[in-house]
Amino acid sequence: MLLVLLAGVLTAFVQQNPESDRLMGVWEPSNGRARVKIEKIGAKYYGKFVWLKEPIDPATGQPKTDKNNPDPSMKNVPLKGYRMLKDFVYKGNNEWADGTIYDPLNGSTYSCTIKMTNANTLDIRGYIGVSALGRTDVWKRMVVK
């Protein structure tokens, strides 16, 4: 009974937030080097690498790892599956904020906002401190054809 009630509450919750859930899905950054799957965990959104254009590190012949991470304990973690978008909260007006984006090319994490410009396009802005000191990348939604 309790489970049914809880399921009902959650269903109602999800139905109240279909707009925010439009962020979920698989997206490709502009460079085409990776694909990122954005999921919802609790009330926040997270994105992980699910596809890499070059999955093998030519220097080692092994699957790429997060070797540029400044934390030595993370350097051997596989990049595929790595959560590079974290903690995004829907703010309304097609915008998700309060999150971070991780760049495995330099091991840096930036503040980040996501703006959905249309159903299949995201403006992902990583910045340092203030939004003006940043860069926007355009991501496209990917689907099974």
Add this chain to the structure above:
Amino acid sequence: MQIRNFIAPGWIAGLAVGIFCATTTSLQAQTETPQTPQDTLTSAEEEDYSQYDNIGFAAEGAKRYCSPKIEGLSPAKLISIGYDYQMGYAMKADTFRRLGSAAPPMPDSARILTSNGMRFGCNIPVISRTDLVWQMGANYWEQRYKFEDPSALKNPMLTSLSENGLRTMGINTTLFKPLNDVKFLLFQGSADLSGDYQFGKFMPLKYTKYSAALIYGKRTSEKKQWGVGVARTYRVGELNYIPIIFYNSTDVANKWGTEILFPARAHVRRTINSRNMLFAGYELEGQSYRLWRSNDPTGFNLRNEDVEIRRGEIRLRAVYEFSLKDFIWMSIQAGYRINYRYDVDRLGNGKEIYRAFGLASDAPYVMVNQLTNPLYFNISLNLVSP
């Protein structure tokens, strides 16, 4: 700065897991990932990633465009504050031939103990889209000259250098236009006001010098981009139109690379790790400086002479760039400054002389000066771009 630590301490992560599991148990069935927002997945939540191999754009007509960067490239500097210091050298100034007069020659030689100055630059993205990147920037460089015996100087150019130094202030813009996922156009333009002016006695803007470069290039892989183009430049002091070659590369192991915009600069890069890089190479540096001095105690008004110093130098150097903390990088360089030109042209009302290395004009210089070559050092703090 609102920079977040992307790896939470263990007890925080554990607490987050506990709270999360307690509040969202039923949601687990709806999400294929666990409730722990960790950086990576555990084996229990691994999925079949091959399902993402053969998918396509949801939107019809969506295109891929190449990025302006390649892997391993040194980070772009959003804001830079630095200090440049040249050690002692000698300057033998030519006779200063005054306009319209047969005045007695005023050759002069002097020892410069040091020339140094602050350097500031910023470069802020204005538009950053997949199909267009537009940045605007500003820069201010100064070079102060400390003569061994300034009271003994007779040549008006030297007295002005001693009292006013040289300054360059300008704005610049960069446009990166990818044509597809390989080809791109790159445009850079700048407008600089250079001279011995002081802030209270500014020069007319008609003496602004305009430089530009246009490159057509290809990003042939994640680790290589090249291009060819043309430039209008004052890098060797006087106006030139020259062909340019652009070549950035990184080796397979991400240890070695090149960052070349020939002939302006060329460096070999050695990457210790993504936050520590060494460079060896050179840069051409220079500008045409209007002499605008009017404070000569003898009443001689240099600004009426319509003259400009054509300063161009080659800086052979080693550079170490590293992250001090997060996005704050320090750059330390040491090298040898080789004088290419420090001659003076008379440009009536600012009208340019275009010599094309002697092919277009053999107009003589008003002064041909000689400088010896010192060691130099440069240090800067930089906020680097995402």
